[in-house]
Every structure is written in C-alpha cells, then in structure tokens.
Amino acid sequence: MASWPACQAPAYRLLMTIPPRLRRVLVRLRRDLLFIGAGVPLHGIPPLLCIWACLHIADILGPGTTWGTLGLPIPVTLLVISAYGLTEAQRWRFRTLCGVDLPRLRRRAGKRQWAYNCLIGPLFGALEALLLAVLGVALVAATSLVWIFAVEPRWRVEHRGYTTSLGYATVAGLLVLAAVPALAGGLVRLENIVGRAVLYVSRSEELERRVEDLTESRAGAVDAADAERRRIERDLHDGAQQRLVALALNLGLAKATLKDLPPEARQVIEEAHRDAKEAIEELNSLVRGLHPAVLDELGLDAALSGLAARAPLPVRLWTDLPGRAAPAVEAVAYFVVSEALNNVAKHAEATRAEVNVTRLGEILRVVVTDDGVGGADQARGSGLKGLAQRVRSVDGAFRMSSPVGGPTTMTVELPCLT
Structure with missing residues (x-):
C-alpha cells in the first residue's frame, strides 16, 4: 500500500x-x-x-x-x-x-x-x-x-x-x-x-462515426502492411540476394579457374553453382511477389508490362493511366493481375490472356480475360477469396464471371485515391 x-x-x-x-x-x-x-x-x-x-x-x-x-x-x-x-x-x-x-x-x-x-x-x-x-x-x-x-x-x-x-x-x-x-x-x-x-x-451518428473510424484504421493497416512488404523487399534485395549473387559468382569463378580438381569435386562445384542460380531466381520471384521495385520507380504501367513479359502464355496488355494512384491501390492492382495470370497459367488451360487497366475518373478498373475452360468458383478457391479480400481492403469491388467452357473475366474496380 x-x-x-x-x-x-x-x-x-x-x-x-x-x-x-x-x-x-x-x-x-x-x-x-x-x-x-x-x-x-x-x-x-x-x-x-x-x-x-x-x-x-x-x-x-x-x-x-x-x-x-x-x-x-x-x-x-x-x-x-x-x-x-x-x-x-x-x-x-x-x-x-x-x-x-x-x-x-x-x-x-x-x-x-x-x-x-x-x-x-x-x-x-x-x-x-x-x-x-x-x-x-x-x-x-x-x-x-x-x-x-x-x-x-x-x-x-x-x-x-x-x-x-x-x-x-x-x-x-x-x-x-x-x-x-x-x-x-x-x-x-x-x-x-x-x-x-x-x-x-444519436445512434445513427455513432454508427457513422464508427464506420469512419474503422475505415481509417483499415486504411492505416493496409498502408502499414504495404510499408512492411517494402521493407522486407529492400532487406532481401540488399542482404540475402546480394550474398547469393556473390556466392554464385565465386562458384562460377571457381568452376572456370580450378581445372585440375578431381571430377567429383568439379561436379560438387557445378551443382552448388546451379543451386545458387536457382536460389537467386526463386528469391527474385519472392521479392517481386512482395513488392516490385519497378512499381515505385516507374509506375503501374511498367510493372504490368514486366508481368506480361514473364507470363508463360501470350498476354495482351492495354493500359490507359493518365496519372498515378495511391501506392496501396497500385500495389493491389499489381497483385490482382499477378495472381490472375498465375491462376490462368495453372488452372485455365488457356492459350492467351488479355489485361485491360484503365482509369475512369476516380475509379481504377482492372479487367483480366482468358480463353480457358472456365468454371472458376470464388467460393471454392482460396486464391480468389484472397484476391477479393485484398480488393475490399481498399474499398474496391471484385466481380468474377467464369461459365463452364469459358471465357473467364475478372473485373476489379478500385478507388483511385491520390
């Protein structure tokens, strides 16, 4: 006491x-x-x-x-x-x-x-x-x-x-x-x-106040998560990725200069060199999946162009973006297109895909279409649920049309906050 x-x-x-x-x-x-x-x-x-x-x-x-x-x-x-x-x-x-x-x-x-x-x-x-x-x-x-x-x-x-x-x-x-x-x-x-x-x-004013507070807190959580992904991407790029690149260079130099080693030793060095390059590729994919640096440096148009170029099937990309949106909105649009193209390559059995990204006033509209077999169901696919949740985190709208036999069309509308 x-x-x-x-x-x-x-x-x-x-x-x-x-x-x-x-x-x-x-x-x-x-x-x-x-x-x-x-x-x-x-x-x-x-x-x-x-x-x-x-x-x-x-x-x-x-x-x-x-x-x-x-x-x-x-x-x-x-x-x-x-x-x-x-x-x-x-x-x-x-x-x-x-x-x-x-x-x-x-x-x-x-x-x-x-x-x-x-x-x-x-x-x-x-x-x-x-x-x-x-x-x-x-x-x-x-x-x-x-x-x-x-x-x-x-x-x-x-x-x-x-x-x-x-x-x-x-x-x-x-x-x-x-x-x-x-x-x-x-x-x-x-x-x-x-x-x-x-x-x-009044009760209505209190509910309205709570909705605004929840909207602000959710926007803050989205921004914090995006900033955390950026930090992890920088740490991986400046730390582990650089070490793996140096390791691959050293192994390549050892393979090229040490000619008098026994065959068993040379085989170990070659396998280590190959594993190091594969690890670098996987880490690059992981870093791009967290937050691509090109999205901050050059914008959504350039980032989507890189996605279309790396896709395992032909992708026609058309964009009309007169200005930049908020970083969190651009990140959501990028990951929506990235996940959609991954789903098309894995499940749709499609021969081509089309991505249209346009800005209509204060709305950023993303439309991804493929000529696959269709039948995608948002209720059964965890990936589509995750996409819908990510879109809703910035007050966006998510719609999916995928009849059996195709085609499949995914439409996402995001508030284009600047």
Missing part, C-alpha cells in the same frame, strides 16, 4: 475518523461543488459577451459615435467562437468531475452546441451561482456565534439581544447546510441529464 506524505498524514487520519456514510457524503459534495464551481465561469461567458454586444449596439443606435460600429464584430466573433469552443471545456468538465465521457461533436451539430452553451448553459450558471451564494450565506450564518466575538465589544454591549438572533441564524444556517448536498447533487444530476441529451450523439 502506498504511504501518504508526512504533510498529508494528519489530514488523512482526521478523514478516517469520520463515519463512512458521512465521509461518502462529504466526498460526493466536494465533487459536486467542484463541478458547479467550474460551471459558473463557463456558463457565464456567453451572457457577458451578449451584454458586451448589446452595449455596442446601443452605441450604434446612439447619436454621434462610431465606436460601437467598430467594436461590435469583436464580441459577436467571440460569441460565435465560444458557442462552439466551450463544448470542449464542457466535455473536460463532465469527464473529469463526473466521469461522463461526452463524444466529440461535429460541425454539423453546431445548433445543439449553440443551444447548450448560449441558452441552456446560462440558466444552469444562474442556478449554480445561486447555490454557491446560498452556501456562502449559510456558512456565515452557521458560524455566526463564532465570528461574532471578532466584533467590537461595544457593539455587543449595545445589542444585548444579539445572541437570540444569532442562535436562530445558526440553526437556519445548519439546516441549509444539511440541505446543500441534496441540492448540489440534484443540480449536478439535472445538468448531466440535459448535457447528455443535448451534447450526445
């Missing part, structure tokens, strides 16, 4: 001597009074600005002065700003002192913010100021028999019946003090109810 500082230990011991029920009442009263005290200046700002603006209007209507016209925009501007800016202060007040987390309102909810801060708030501010004033008067009355001895003795001699009046005042003050916790608690609860009703968001 954490120990209290030495300077606070007497206060803590004194607090622990209070009965638990009374202690809870005092703690709650302290919280309520802090909430009420913080609300008085916040609720009082708009009325003061309105009075300031009215004074300038009175100067404008009065004869022979221009100061009102020049100064009127200042309180009006401050009034508009406070009508919306005070909402954040109210959110802090409710969250810190009452544990009520009001959501951050949007600009289109400005009418509700203005209504609370400029119409409802001043009413609560008046009630809170009145309650604090009553509390102050009650404290003075309840302690009147104590501070009266600070008054000059001459006054007490001249007013011999003051003890009876002060006795009544003390009793009245104690009664009011006893009622203050209930009054303060009721006022705080009323303001919580009204604040939640006016400054809260």
Whole structure:
C-alpha cells in the first residue's frame, strides 16, 4: 500500500475518523461543488459577451459615435467562437468531475452546441451561482456565534439581544447546510441529464462515426502492411540476394579457374553453382511477389508490362493511366493481375490472356480475360477469396464471371485515391 506524505498524514487520519456514510457524503459534495464551481465561469461567458454586444449596439443606435460600429464584430466573433469552443471545456468538465465521457461533436451539430452553451448553459450558471451564494450565506450564518466575538465589544454591549438572533441564524444556517448536498447533487444530476441529451450523439451518428473510424484504421493497416512488404523487399534485395549473387559468382569463378580438381569435386562445384542460380531466381520471384521495385520507380504501367513479359502464355496488355494512384491501390492492382495470370497459367488451360487497366475518373478498373475452360468458383478457391479480400481492403469491388467452357473475366474496380 502506498504511504501518504508526512504533510498529508494528519489530514488523512482526521478523514478516517469520520463515519463512512458521512465521509461518502462529504466526498460526493466536494465533487459536486467542484463541478458547479467550474460551471459558473463557463456558463457565464456567453451572457457577458451578449451584454458586451448589446452595449455596442446601443452605441450604434446612439447619436454621434462610431465606436460601437467598430467594436461590435469583436464580441459577436467571440460569441460565435465560444458557442462552439466551450463544448470542449464542457466535455473536460463532465469527464473529469463526473466521469461522463461526452463524444466529440461535429460541425454539423453546431445548433445543439449553440443551444447548450448560449441558452441552456446560462440558466444552469444562474442556478449554480445561486447555490454557491446560498452556501456562502449559510456558512456565515452557521458560524455566526463564532465570528461574532471578532466584533467590537461595544457593539455587543449595545445589542444585548444579539445572541437570540444569532442562535436562530445558526440553526437556519445548519439546516441549509444539511440541505446543500441534496441540492448540489440534484443540480449536478439535472445538468448531466440535459448535457447528455443535448451534447450526445444519436445512434445513427455513432454508427457513422464508427464506420469512419474503422475505415481509417483499415486504411492505416493496409498502408502499414504495404510499408512492411517494402521493407522486407529492400532487406532481401540488399542482404540475402546480394550474398547469393556473390556466392554464385565465386562458384562460377571457381568452376572456370580450378581445372585440375578431381571430377567429383568439379561436379560438387557445378551443382552448388546451379543451386545458387536457382536460389537467386526463386528469391527474385519472392521479392517481386512482395513488392516490385519497378512499381515505385516507374509506375503501374511498367510493372504490368514486366508481368506480361514473364507470363508463360501470350498476354495482351492495354493500359490507359493518365496519372498515378495511391501506392496501396497500385500495389493491389499489381497483385490482382499477378495472381490472375498465375491462376490462368495453372488452372485455365488457356492459350492467351488479355489485361485491360484503365482509369475512369476516380475509379481504377482492372479487367483480366482468358480463353480457358472456365468454371472458376470464388467460393471454392482460396486464391480468389484472397484476391477479393485484398480488393475490399481498399474499398474496391471484385466481380468474377467464369461459365463452364469459358471465357473467364475478372473485373476489379478500385478507388483511385491520390
């Protein structure tokens, strides 16, 4: 258990001597009074600005002065700003002192913010100021028999019946003090109810906010995954790939220069050299599958041209890309074409394929067609499911038409964010 500082230990011991029920009442009263005290200046700002603006209007209507016209925009501007800016202060007040987390309102909810801060708030501010004033008067009355001895003795001699009046005042003050916790608690609860009703968001607004948050978080996850693929591609290209190339060169040099080795040793070197070159080819394919460097350097058109050139069947590529899209969108389009051509080569039994990539306004459309046997089913193929999920990760649309006997057409539409 954490120990209290030495300077606070007497206060803590004194607090622990209070009965638990009374202690809870005092703690709650302290919280309520802090909430009420913080609300008085916040609720009082708009009325003061309105009075300031009215004074300038009175100067404008009065004869022979221009100061009102020049100064009127200042309180009006401050009034508009406070009508919306005070909402954040109210959110802090409710969250810190009452544990009520009001959501951050949007600009289109400005009418509700203005209504609370400029119409409802001043009413609560008046009630809170009145309650604090009553509390102050009650404290003075309840302690009147104590501070009266600070008054000059001459006054007490001249007013011999003051003890009876002060006795009544003390009793009245104690009664009011006893009622203050209930009054303060009721006022705080009323303001919580009204604040939640006016400054809260509706169910539809909350759902819309959640959709936007999920969209942003998903876009961030897509960008993070794309950046991670780029990092892995760079690490492989600059690290393992370079080492394999150096190993292949050394083995090739050994095979060419060491002519006097036994046949068994030369065969081992030749096999190692061949395995090293095959490993380089596999690593190149892996790097291109992670994130091709040409996609960043030259764009989607050049990257797709490389895919079409490396395909095991004839591919007709047609592109119409007047500008670059977002990196994540270009990466999705590239991998869609890459996976589609791989599926065509493995499963479609096609003799040719066609890839059309066009940008129509804010839509990047990718269409891959082949003359194979057809029959591709998105529900049964995990590869097609993965493609559809990757397309949906950037809010794209995925459609597949593959009747038995062919042809097969895959259409992907991606939002062309820049």
